[in-house]
Amino acid sequence: MAMEWWSAIIAAxxxxxxxxxxxxxxRVVGFVFSxxxxxxxxxxxxxxxxILGPKPSWLAGNAVEMKRLVASATSxxxxxxxxxxxxxxxxxxxxxxxxxxxxxxxxxVGWEPFVSISEPELIHEILNSTDFEKSGxxxxxxxxxxxxxxxxxxxxxxxxxxxxxNPAFYVERIKGFLPTINFCASGLVQEWKGLIRSSSSNxxxxxxxxxxxxxxxxxxxxxxxxxxxTHREEYVRLERELEVCVLNQPAFCLIPGYRYLPTKxxxxxxxxxxxxxxxxxxxxxxxLATGKDHFGDDILGLxxxxxxxxxxxxxxxxxxxxxxxxxxxxxxxxxxGHESSADLVTWSMMLxxxxxxxxxxxxxxxxxxxxxxxxxxxxxxxxLKLIGNILSETLRLYPAAVAIRRKAVKDVVFTKGKLVIxxxxxxxxxxxxxxxxxxxxxxDVLEFNPDRFSKSEAVxxxxxxPFGWGPRICIGRNFALAEAxxxxxxxxxxxxxxxxxxxxxxxxxxxxxxPQHGMQLLLRQLPQN
Ligand code: HEM
Numbered sequence: 001m002a003m004e005w006w007s008a009i010i011a012a013x014x015x016x017x018x019x020x021x022x023x024x025x026x027r028v029v030g031f032v033f034s035x036x037x038x039x040x041x042x043x044x045x046x047x048x049x050x051i052l053g054p055k056p057s058w059l060a061g062n063a064v065e066m067k068r069l070v071a072s073a074t075s076x077x078x079x080x081x082x083x084x085x086x087x088x089x090x091x092x093x094x095x096x097x098x099x100x101x102x103x104x105x106x107x108x109v110g111w112e113p114f115v116s117i118s119e120p121e122l123i124h125e126i127l128n129s130t131d132f133e134k135s136g137x138x139x140x141x142x143x144x145x146x147x148x149x150x151x152x153x154x155x156x157x158x159x160x161x162x163x164x165x166n167p168a169f170y171v172e173r174i175k176g177f178l179p180t181i182n183f184c185a186s187g188l189v190q191e192w193k194g195l196i197r198s199s200s201s202n203x204x205x206x207x208x209x210x211x212x213x214x215x216x217x218x219x220x221x222x223x224x225x226x227x228x229x230t231h232r233e234e235y236v237r238l239e240r241e242l243e244v245c246v247l248n249q250p251a252f253c254l255i256p257g258y259r260y261l262p263t264k265x266x267x268x269x270x271x272x273x274x275x276x277x278x279x280x281x282x283x284x285x286x287x288l289a290t291g292k293d294h295f296g297d298d299i300l301g302l303x304x305x306x307x308x309x310x311x312x313x314x315x316x317x318x319x320x321x322x323x324x325x326x327x328x329x330x331x332x333x334x335x336x337g338h339e340s341s342a343d344l345v346t347w348s349m350m351l352x353x354x355x356x357x358x359x360x361x362x363x364x365x366x367x368x369x370x371x372x373x374x375x376x377x378x379x380x381x382x383x384l385k386l387i388g389n390i391l392s393e394t395l396r397l398y399p400a401a402v403a404i405r406r407k408a409v410k411d412v413v414f415t416k417g418k419l420v421i422x423x424x425x426x427x428x429x430x431x432x433x434x435x436x437x438x439x440x441x442x443x444d445v446l447e448f449n450p451d452r453f454s455k456s457e458a459v460x461x462x463x464x465x466p467f468g469w470g471p472r473i474c475i476g477r478n479f480a481l482a483e484a485x486x487x488x489x490x491x492x493x494x495x496x497x498x499x500x501x502x503x504x505x506x507x508x509x510x511x512x513x514x515p516q517h518g519m520q521l522l523l524r525q526l527p528q529n
Contacts, residue, residue: 061107120462132406149332
């Protein structure tokens with residue numbers, strides 16, 4: 001009897017094994033088949049419209065070539081401090097645009113085709129269209145940084161979060177953040193003056209990128225979570241650690257389910273994420289425990305009021321968001337809100353160091369606007385026109401996002417240019433190439449010339465996109481520009497600077513465009529200070 005049971009169990013196991021094996025084989029065959037169909041279908045449909053591109057491999061697409069070209073282009077520093085960085089940072093585009101023109105087809109991986117488009121009119125349409133959504137492997141890669149926060153959200157979830165977050169970035173709100181920005185900028189000035197005092201000469205070398213990244217992290221942490229956030233320094237440290245972890249993820253983290261495996265790196269990622277979330281939960285619970293309708297004047301306070309307040313307000317018309325999404329949005333704002341701002345001030349300091357006549361002009365505007373006052377007020381900011389143009393020109397030459405992508409949720413027919421992007425294909429906007437295109441900006445495209453922004457007609461729609469465009473334009477752009485104006489002007493008011501001989505010009509595109517080996521400048525305190 002027992003023998004019969006055993007043979008029945010063994011037979012059942014053998015059957016289960018063969019079913020499982022057949023299922024796996026069927027899945028693999030199905031995947032290969034749909035991959036082949038996708039390649040043939042997409043390539044044929046786009047070729048009919050004159051859109052061609054380099055030959056992809058079925059599984060890896062053009063990923064191997066992209067990786068190889070970037071590795072080779074960035075393997076050494078640039079020979080001079082030139083602004084000609086497009087071929088270095090987007091070498092794949094540089095190479096293939098020469099053969100295939102301003103629209104070409106390529107594949108991030110075998111199942112993700114994208115059409116790279118550098119024509120302003122089409123870009124304008126893509127970024128304004130609701131038929132394209134954020135998605136794709138880049139997003140999946142960045143997931144641990146942003147969770148389901150605004151940067152990653154799509155469809156109704158995005159619309160809901162955007163409406164709740166928008167009021168935190170109204171101009172009136174940003175004015176309220178100025179004292180915090182001034183406080184952090186003054187702290188930086190004191191720190192650098194201290195360094196100069198303790199040096200034997202009146203000059204010190206500082207890696208301004210690393211310091212500015214800490215300062216902008218401090219500003220966003222204070223404006224988002226308030227001055228009383230006792231874990232601020234630890235929080236900033238953890239977020240930076242999380243970024244390093246995410247950037248070092250292996251390519252196979254994109255395989256569904258990989259993130260749940262207890263690998264060494266995944267466990268580290270889980271641990272950091274758990275700590276970050278616990279700090280935010282603690283902060284939120286402490287605010288909620290006050291039991292009031294007013295939860296503070298910082299960004300978190302506003303979001304809590306919109307979510308939990310019992311008093312009627314305009315944002316009450318928007319349904320509240322869950323605590324988990326709220327936490328993801330806090331993480332998102334912190335992360336999106338400091339790296340690119342630090343890069344902006346860093347690159348503008350470099351450009352002013354390389355162009356001392358512009359530095360002198362900028363300083364003279366700051367002194368004139370300050371007119372003896374110690375700090376900038378909200379009324380002074382619009383008067384800093386040249387500083388505004390310097391920041392715009394910096395963002396043109398060194399945009400934080402070198403390229404952005406959207407995926408077509410259905411076949412998208414363009415009114416201009418007679419183009420149809422098939423459903424599931426991404427449209428990619430190589431912002432850096434558009435910003436460096438002489439056909440759009442003239443022969444002096446690579447020169448630092450802030451005056452090009454003094455004429456209002458200088459910028460044609462779709463040719464200047466440092467903050468993206470359309471409904472998903474950067475929510476923090478006014479905040480970032482106010483912050484950069486204050487920090488840069490405060491530094492101009494106190495120091496003059498030049499490039500240090502130890503600086504190595506090596507721009508690199510990670511999550512943002514940053515100087516790979518830091519930005520070493522020689523700082524000198526101005527005589528009147
Ligand atoms: C110089 C500074 C900044 C630059 C150059 C910049 C650039 C950008 C760009 C290009 C996008 C669009 C991405 C896309 O379309 O795929 C974006 C989106 C976003 N940015 Fe910024 N950003 C800056 C500062 C900030 C700040 C200070 C914050 C917050 C405090 C912020 C929060 C966001 C968020 C939440 C989004 C997603 C918006 C959405 O999808 O609705 N950014 N940013």
